[in-house]
Amino acid sequence: MVEDREKARQELTEQLRSAKSQAVRNKLGQFATPASLASDIVRQALSLLGRGRSIRFLEPGFGTGSFYSALLRSASPSHIETAAGYEIDAHYFEQSARLWDGTGLRLHHADFTRVEPPQTEADRYNLVVCNPPYVRHHHLDSSQKQELQAIVSRRLHFQMNGLGGLYTYFMALSQTWMSKGGVGAWLVPSEFMDVNYGRKVKELLVSRVTLHRLHRFDPNEVQFEDALVSSVVVFFTNALPSDNHQVEFSFGGTLDEPRVSTLVGLNQVYKTPKWTHLPQSAVEHDRKDSTGTLADLFAIKRGLATGCNSFFVLSAEEVQRHSLPAQFLRPILPSPRDIAGDEILADKAGEPLIAKRRYLVHCDLCAERIRAEYESFWRYLEYGIERGIHKRYLCRHREPWYSQENRPPAPFLCTYMGRPTARSESPFRFILNHSQATAANVYLMLYPKPRLATLLQGNPEVSRVIWKALSSVTPESLVGHGRTYGGGLYKLEPKELANLPADVILDVLPKGTKMRSHRQLSLFGM
Template identity: 35%
Template sequence: MQNKNEITRQREQKRFDSSHSQEERNEHGQFATPYPLASVIAKDLFSRTGKDISVLEPSCGTGAFISALLSMSDRVKITGVEKDSSLCKTAQQLWSSDACQIINDDFFDYASMESQQFDAIISNPPYSRHHHLSQSEKRFYSQLATTFSGVCLSGLAGLHAYFLLTGTGMLKEDGVGSWLIPSELFSVNYGAPIRRFLTQSVSLERIHFFDPENLQFDDALVTSCVAIIRKKKPDSKSNAIFTYGDFQSPRKTVEISLADLSKLNKWQHLEDYSGQTEFGGRVLGDYFKAKRGIATGGNSFFIRSRSEWHQEGISDEWLSPILPSPRNFHLSEVTSDESGWPQESDTALLNIPKSSSYADLPPSVQNYLNTCPEKIRNGYILKHRTPWYSIGATASAPIICTYMSRSEEAPFRFIRNRSNAIMTNTYLGLYPQTSMSETELDNMCAALNEIPAEVLINGGREYGGGLKKLEPRELMFLPISF
């Protein structure tokens, strides 16, 4: 049964959310924990620590976790820290007491001055991406995280990573931290130092991955997980528990030794873990290099049908064949006419060489360039490209990969390209490391399309709403039998 204060908190939270734009909340990572989820995480925490404890909530917001903790124990002592003054004011009005202190401060400023250590931490830290952090903030957060944990983070780390490392350093020995964080931390490259920290410096008790289609936050497109960490040096026989689905009643539980876990680059998909930590065969990177396609800076201006370009008076001399967007192109093969143009598509790119000065261009090309919309002309890519209208030469790839999908059955497609068509950055191109015959390329493309869907998904990463993505480096580590 929710008490009166919790009902008030939810009303005030809804008011706050409705008065701030999605862009503002994305920038500051302000996505409140749903109370039912806060309750099950708090219950799990108490099962590991007992209820007569001191708890730090380093980004308490209006206090969903505080509300859950207080509803379960009258012996818990809580310190909540919140940077946003309006959220902090709500939390203070609702929860401040002898048992609960709410502090209006930046957590990292608080941590740098506070010597108290806590029995437990429970937190849904801000989901701010690295590009929302200034260089001075990154330096301060990084120095503090290193001081508290010994871990040095990449500049690509999001704010939640700094919270986790600094907060864990504020735990007493044998203290427990329960962290509701984006699951991508356990797959992306910038998370590698944290993964080492969790297998070597502390005891990782459990990571629970929610299903990608089951977003825990209605308005944040991230797939979430709960990482439960005990501040205790692991021994040689320590194991971690990975669970999937519902937090209280998981559909799948996997136990893995920290020794084996430390050998794995990705932790997000271990449902079918069998004890094999290394793949002894060949990987795609043994045969190919992967490159992302071109970024035009304005596809609507630079890409049209070949016939439309001809109607503008622009000849093939200034055009290159280019594949349509993956959502509009579903074939497994691109064939070619005698001149190298695809027979399956007439989409063309305005591809002016960098050596061509504006004055030397045909009047038809000059006239078209003069129609470039101001929004595109002043965009980041065009403003930083010289000359702005020249995208630059690129070679066609004999095999092309679609690297974003929501499909479980066929997440990524491999397309055999026999034409001179290039691609936009909605594709990845595979370029052979050494010379390969047409037959060898045919066989390789067929082998890639036979890779099981779960292997492809496990090799990449997943985001909110079931979006799956395969980055060039991840593509290179796909096992391949050829």
């Protein structure tokens, strides 16, 4: 009977999933927990609660009720005193209400963050299990964020970080729904363990509740088919921690059989800024987690600064109009907004196959030679002098003023400044460049260091793998390494990008590649 309902639930989940596009599901963070993982989480949570206790269960962000179904499979019905769920999406709500009809579930069609929690201890829940919607903060409008912060502040007297996704508010608010000693089990993205906005969540976890365990899945064993999110399961009870409390940090494998696991004193947890560095033994296993950075693999430089783009960066028509000789022109990429995709293909000559081609004026010859041998180019330089270009700060510090910094084409580029746009959630784009075009300072250029360069020469297909890996880095991780300015403008300096952990790349390199281990990285002087 319970198994039949679970089968029907899985069918319903699939039906609801395929009825919506990924973009629409992203908006409400609709990614179902795989059934076996839901069972593992519920079993662990039940053992923390203590077998045989009367259960008051709550699943906020209910979806089709992965955890409720797991509860019915794991606990005896006589122990379930009450069970409730909250779901904002009418679609899910109606179908789930029908599916679970007659099981005693009280399913509410409501926004969990807006509902007032129970006022009395007896009405609160002692088992809250949740895979909250993973909606990034820039999908929440600013009034929504302010309101969420105000709700948390009113109910918990706690100030959340505005860059946190919806799941951080779900986690914080759930405490007010829990009875004393109640157990919370949360499947959330592991991002909060390291990035800036996560500090507030960690503060709640170490100071307001007793944190029992964080199990982080290996990012290479992704838990969801369609959301490339590395996940962590967090278990806590709603009680203040004792002074000598220890938290279990485990990593890899499954909840029941983690690859590594260690107990860490709360003091140590407190002092560790990046929780993904715990457990220590896992870090020893995967030294790349904490030590190697992109700087080991790439020389990262800002693109060149011309001093006056309107003079030095020209369209094909302008080149033709001024009859400029090809030897003083180099292909250069236009502004990122004029590049449609994130991969730039090239023709046989190495010119980028893009609509808005641009050429950089560059010449090292002395003025006398140009005047004597290249009449049209000389006229163009004179035109620049008339406009005072040669006196501009950057030009005046170059010798000759019309020469350019040396920036060979780079195979990987990052647009390092911007706002999240409708087209992309991330303010940053990684571009795979097959062309011989150089780039201006609106890009960061990633030049593979010798050993990686050799690997790429022998295995050009690996470029694509690296590019995909770079593109999969979440904006939060990047912003955690970079800066955010007012109005949602993000900026990333070369050094900040260089500080990103190298495992982003090392993890995806073909098996058997020497560079996969950090120790080898340093051995080879990368």
